[in-house]
Amino acid sequence: MNGLMGFLTRRQGFARPNLADWVAYAYLGLGFAIIFMPVSWIALNSLKSAFQIEKQDISLIPGDFQRVGRATVNGPEGREIFVIPDLPDWVLNWRRLDDAERIGHDVEAFLARFEGRERYALRSHLDRVAVEARSLIAELRLPDWLNRYGAMTASARNAHDLEAALQGLDPERVRLLSEYLGVEPYRANRLVSQVLVRAPHPETGEMQRWAVPNLSTRQEFLPARAVQGDGGKVVRLPADSVIAERRVQPAWENYLDPLRGSAYNVNVDFTTCLTNSVLVTIIATLITLLINSMAAFALSKYRFRGQIFFLGVILTTLMIPATITLVGVFKAIHATGLSGSIWGVIIPGAATPAGVFMLRQYMLTIPDELIEAARMDAAGEWKIYWRIVLPLAMPAIAALAILSIIWRWNDLIIPMVAISTTKEAYTIQLCLLEFRGEHLSQEHYRLAMTVVSLIPTTLVFVFLQRYITTGIANTGMK
Structure with a gap:
């Protein structure tokens, strides 16, 4: 912490910060904001509920x-609109709960607390x-055809006499069967779920509770219904007079469920996807470092x-877009029997x-004299490569390891070609695509798992970057 504070308060040597110091600090702050603001936005949004994400x-x-x-x-008296306060979150979010979450709630016991129109709605x-x-x-x-x-x-x-089938039943049972039959x-x-706010009544000025569809700073007036009293009447409330209370409630299930x-x-x-990506x-990366360093x-x-x-051929391949070779890569993977296996993702690159x-x-910066001296001491080529060249090239190998990990971890094209038909072999990037379907988008899950996918590459860079900074000047002799 002292080192960080010393770095942030460093100056050019004057008693007070001069213009160059302020420009340097502004540049540092701008760079920090550009790099970390998008990541911070993703991290914070990953803790929002599905309802917040859907409502933007x-x-x-x-x-x-x-x-x-x-x-x-709806009933014989027409349509009634009213507000039901103090409902638990699981009731308001019932449509978004899966079967396992619904089983955990006693719906019968909850409905027993209500009667009349509130019970009908719930x-x-x-x-x-x-x-x-x-x-x-x-x-x-009763006749079985009622179910159909x-x-x-x-x-x-x-062809069926519905009135005769329902004759003799009490009004509550008639209503239940009529709702069922449509x-x-x-x-x-x-x-539907609406926001609870407090605001003075436009006519009486009395502070009371209201239900509004949404809070928007772009609207001058908000349509509202009284929580107590006549909820069927819509009242326009000035937006600047509305007071709403927000609850800090991180949605940890965004991480836990996937x-x-x-x-x-x-x-x-x-x-499983995370494990496949790690493997x-x-x-x-190990294979890449071995083959590339030997070449x-x-x-x-x-x-x-x-x-x-040969060097020119290798450099020429850098100018060929990866999409051009995609068909050839697919045929090679299929011909070698690697399709559907994680080896089909590892081998091509x-x-x-x-x-x-x-x-x-x-x-090239490693002195040839070191290699000649090793050969004079009867060292074999493999020993020269393993005991001399690799340790001296460690800064470049560390840099390549970081790049290889980032490439492999974030790669989507090769996994789509090699393992798109085998979900057991999916990598993390293919799994992220599963959170968006044709009829349902699980953006809260996608944001949370995106944050999880960022953690390994961040940790790798933090722990490996010191090899670059400490060894970049060591180009042979030590």
Whole structure:
């Protein structure tokens, strides 16, 4: 910490910071913001709930406003709109819960606390109408065609006497079966989540609670319904008079669900994908360092016919876009039987022309006298390579290792070609694509797993970059 403070308060030697100091600090701050602001934005948004992401909440706080339920109930008296306060989050977010999460809540016990129109709205919202109606039909031994009535055509419905089937039942049971069958005027009831705010009444000035669809600074007035009283009447509230309370509530399930393999509507286990990426990155990087360093050693320290030609061919491949060779890579992977295996991701990129060129240029700075002296001491070529050249080229090898890890970890094209049909072999980048489907987008999971995918490469760079800074000046003799 003292070293950090000393660096941040460093000056050119004057008693006070001069113009050059302030320019340097401004440049440092700008660079820090450009690099870390996008990462910080992703990290903060990864802790937001799915509801916040879907509503495009631009706030940086991972949480949500206090909410209430706005209910719409249809019946013989017409449509009623009212507000139900103090509902738990799992009720308001019922539509986004998966089956495992729904089982953990006692819906019957919760509904027993309500009656009348509130119960009607909550019963429909919590998907209990069909369950209770089927149970009632079986209990009272009503005609079995009632379970198929909703899917019948108009002519088929006319063939059955619905009024006779429901005759003799009490009004509550008639209402339940009518909602289940979709008979007018019992259309589907609804319950939607709205923001709970406090604001003075536009006419009386009395401070009270209101339910608004959304909070937006771009609107001068917000449509609101009273929590207590007549919720069917819409009142326009001045936006500057509205007070809302936000709860800081990180959505840790964004991380836990994919890592446990229980993410809703996602058919991959992210822990397996993470393990596959680690294996691919480590094995491929070791192979890349070995092959590239051996090729660089031969091109820098041996003299043979065609040396310049082979070097030119390697450098020429740097100018060929990877997309041009994609078809050839696919055919090679398929022909060698590596399709569907992580070896199909590792082998195609084992040697990289950029790595060979970088290591060769660094090995050219190693004095040839060291190698000649080793040969005079009866050292073999492998021993010279392993005991002399590699240790002296460690700064360049560390740099290539960092680049190789980043390349391999973030690679998407080769995994799509080699293992796109085998989900058990998916790497982390292919798994991130699974969080966006044709009909459902799980952006909260994608953001969280993107943060997880950033951690390994960040740690590798932090621990390996010191080899570059400390050894960049060591070019042979020590």
